[in-house]
Amino acid sequence: MPRQVRFEQYGGVDVLQLVDVEKPVPGEGELLIQVKAAGINPFDVKLRKGMMEGRFPFSFPAAQGNDVAGVVEAVGPGVTGFKPGDEIVGSTAKRGAQADFALVSQAKALQRPEHVSWQVAGGLWVVGTTSQAMVSAVGVGADDLVLVSGASGGVGALASQLAHHRGATVIGVAGERNHEWLRSHGITPVMYGPDVETRIKAAAAEQAGRQVSAVLDVSGGGYVELGIGLGVAPDRIDTIVDHDAAEQHGAKAEGGAAGTTAQIAELLGLLNDGQIELPIHASFPLDQVQQAYTELEQGHPRGKIVLIP
Numbered sequence: 001m002p003r004q005v006r007f008e009q010y011g012g013v014d015v016l017q018l019v020d021v022e023k024p025v026p027g028e029g030e031l032l033i034q035v036k037a038a039g040i041n042p043f044d045v046k047l048r049k050g051m052m053e054g055r056f057p058f059s060f061p062a063a064q065g066n067d068v069a070g071v072v073e074a075v076g077p078g079v080t081g082f083k084p085g086d087e088i089v090g091s092t093a094k095r096g097a098q099a100d101f102a103l104v105s106q107a108k109a110l111q112r113p114e115h116v117s118w119q120v121a122g123g124l125w126v127v128g129t130t131s132q133a134m135v136s137a138v139g140v141g142a143d144d145l146v147l148v149s150g151a152s153g154g155v156g157a158l159a160s161q162l163a164h165h166r167g168a169t170v171i172g173v174a175g176e177r178n179h180e181w182l183r184s185h186g187i188t189p190v191m192y193g194p195d196v197e198t199r200i201k202a203a204a205a206e207q208a209g210r211q212v213s214a215v216l217d218v219s220g221g222g223y224v225e226l227g228i229g230l231g232v233a234p235d236r237i238d239t240i241v242d243h244d245a246a247e248q249h250g251a252k253a254e255g256g257a258a259g260t261t262a263q264i265a266e267l268l269g270l271l272n273d274g275q276i277e278l279p280i281h282a283s284f285p286l287d288q289v290q291q292a293y294t295e296l297e298q299g300h301p302r303g304k305i306v307l308i309p
Contacts, residue, residue, distance in 0.1 A: 001020040001021065001022070001023075002020070002021055002022070002023045002099065002100040002101050003018050003019065003020060003021065003099060003100050003286060003287075003309070004018070004019060004021045004063055004096060004098070004099035004100070005017070005018055005063065005064040005065070005098035005099065005286070005289050005307075006019050006061040006062060006063055006064070007048055007060070007061065007062055007064070008060045008061045008062075009060065010048065010049055010050030010053070011048070011049065011050075012049070013290040013293045013294050013297070014290065015048065016048070016064070016289050016290050016293065018286060018287050018289060019061075021099070023101050024096075024101055024102070024103045025076075026074055026075060026076030026079075026103055027076050027077075027103075028076055028077050028078050029076060029077075029078045029079060029105055029106050029107070030075075030076040030079070030103050030104065030105055030106070031072050031074075031075055031076070031079060031082055031088065031090070031103070031104045031105075031106060031109055032072070032073045032074040032075070032076075032101060032102075032103060033068065033070035033071060033072055033073060033088060033090070033101065033102055033103075033104055034070050034071045034073050034100065034101055034309075035068055035069075035070040035097065035099055035100060035101060035102050035122075035309050036069050036070045036071065036087075036118040036121075036122060036308070036309070037068070037069050037070075037118045037119050037121065037122025037123065037283075037306045037307070037308055038065050038067060038068050038069075038097040038098045038099070038102075038122050038123075038306060038307045038309075039065070039066075039067030039068075039097075039122055039123030039124070039125070039126065039127075039154075039304055039305070039306050039307075040064075040065065040067075040098070040123075040292055040293060040296055040304075040305050040306070040307065041065075041066075041067065041126050041127070041154070042296070043126065044064055044065060044293075045293065045296065045297060047062075048062075048064070062095070063094075063095045063096035063098070063099070064095065064096070064097070064098040064289075065092070065095060065096065065097035065098035065099075065307075066091045066092050066095060066097055066125060066126055067091060067097055067122055067123050067124065067125045067126050067127075067306075068090050068091065068092055068097035068102050068104060068122055068125075069087075069088065069089050069090065069112060069118055069121035069122035069124075070087075070088065070090075070102070070122075071085065071086070071087055071088075072084050072085060072086040072087075072088060073101065075106075079106050080106070081106065082106055082109065086111060087111065087112040088104065088109045088110060088111060088112060089109070089110045089111075089112050089116070089121040089122075089124060089125070089264065089268065090104035090105075090108050090109040090110070090125065091104065091108040091125040091126070092104055092108075093105045093108065098286065098289060098307050099286075099309070100286070100309045107261065108125070108261060109261075110261055110264055110265055110268060112268075113268050113269070113271070113272035114272065115271075115272045115273075115274070116268055116271050116272050117280075118308075119280045119283055119304075119306045119308075120271060120278045120280065120304075122306050122307075123154065123278065123280065123303075123304035123305075123306045124264065124267065124268075124271075124278060125264060126154075127154035127155045127158055127278070127304065128158060128263065128264050128267045128278075129260070129263050129264065130155045130240060130255045131155050131156075131158035131159040131162055131255075132158075132162065132263040132266070132267070133254050133255040133263075134155070134159050134216045134218075134238050134240065134254065134255045135159055135162045135163055135166070135216070137238040137252045137254040137255065138214040138215075138216065138235075138236045138237070138238050138252065139214075139236070140162075140163045140166050140168050140214060141166060141167065141168065142166065142167030142168060143168075143213075144163070144168040144169070144213045144214050145168070145169045145170075145171070145204060145207055145210045145211065145212050145213050145214075146160075146163045146168045146169070146170045146171070146212070146213070146214045146215070146216060147170075147171050147173070147200060147212045147214070147215045147216070147223075147227065147230075147232075148160045148163065148170060148171070148172045148173065148187075148215075148216045148218065149173045149192070149215075149216070149217050149218055149219040149220075149221075149223045150173065150174070150217075150218035150219030151170075151172025151173055151174045151178075151182060151187060151189070151218070152172070152174040152175070152178035152181065152182065152279075152300070152302045152303070153218060153219075153300070153301065153302075153303070154278070154301075154303055154304045155218050155240065155255075156172070156174070156216075156218040156219070157277075157278065157279060157302070157303050158267070158276065158278060159216050159218065160172045160182070160185070160187045160216075161185055161186075161187075161276040161277070162276065163214075163216070164185065164186045164187060165270065165275065165276060168214075169188075169207055169210070170186070170187045170188065171187070171188045171189075171190055171200060171203050171204065171212070172187040172188065172189055172190065173189075173190050173191075173192045173196060173200070173219070173223075174189055174190075174191075174192065174300075175191070175192065175300050176191055177302075178300075178302050179191075181279070181302060185276075185277065188203050188206075188207075190203050192219075196226075197226055197229065197230075200212065200226075200230070201230075211230065211231060212227070212230045212231075212232055213232060213236060214232065214236040214237070215227035215230075215232050215236070215237040215238070216238055217237065217238065217239035217240070217241060217242060218239075218240060218241065219241060220239070220241030220242045221242075222242075222245075223239065223242070224237055224239050224242050224245035224246060224249055224251050225245060225249070227251070228249055228251075234249050234250040234251045234252075235250070235251070235252065237249070237251035237252065238251065238252040238253070238254055238255065239251060239252070239253055240253070240254075240255040278303055278304060279302045279303030279304070280303055280304055280305075280306060281295075281301035281302050281303050281304060281305050282295060282301065282305050282306075283305075283306050283307075283308050284305070284306075284307055284308070285307070285308055285309075286307050286308065286309045289307060292305055292307055
């Protein structure tokens with residue numbers, strides 16, 4: 001029988017179980033896809049731990065995951081532009097991407113380009129729309145010196161490259177093991193940790209004495225306040241983590257994953273042409289879902305971790 005990752009109570013990775021389920025049936029405007037890759041995200045962790053219960057209450061058993069890529073097996077009534085056999089990149093409307101089969105709305109599905117791997121396609125949607133929203137929120141342009149915290153993670157890696165693609169100079173805060181990767185993508189790396197502000201100022205001074213003009217905060221931990229201290233205007237600071245600081249200082253907190261197919265289509269074009277990269281930190285079989293989330297929660301993965309049915 002088809003399998004799906006589920007959990008029946010809030011908790012740690014041990015509540016995640018791979019269970020047998022009936023094959024889904026596509027409804028109006030839906031595609032049934034055989035999953036080739038499904039991404040995992042920090043947001044999934046917050047949901048599973050009950051940290052978002054007030055905003056996203058679950059009825060149990062609950063399924064996992066939104067990011068998905070796979071082959072269309074069947075289409076529901078009203079579907080146009082897709083047929084069985086098509087290879088698609090998508091996002092589930094009802095979660096449940098971490099499975100052998102998943103349902104995707106045709107409104108959140110695109111054809112997979114030839115040079116975009118299954119792993120990249122399966123891990124793209126959430127980090128893609130979030131990074132696009134962040135870069136747009138602060139209006140990154142060619143004259144900017146942009147600071148990105150968490151610059152080697154899934155969102156941070158794409159946001160850094162998108163800012164660079166727009167012509168901006170980018171300083172990326174990340175662990176030392178990711179510095180060479182950042183340099184190879186045109187981003188000036190800075191080590192996180194104590195006294196990071198001094199290192200950021202030094203890196204900025206090397207850019208003809210320029211000042212940081214925009215901040216994209218992916219990691220939290222005081223980067224909103226750091227940006228204010230550097231003289232960055234609050235409306236040019238965007239965080240997806242520190243919402244309290246954003247409210248306190250008048251910064252932005254944009255970057256939700258409710259993005260558009262147009263945003264993903266743009267990213268797929270850049271990825272297919274090799275202009276940007278979504279690094280894949282690791283791929284795990286579906287039956288190793290607990291190990292995959294342990295890796296996500298304990299480490300600082302470069303890019304994405306994906307599950308392969």
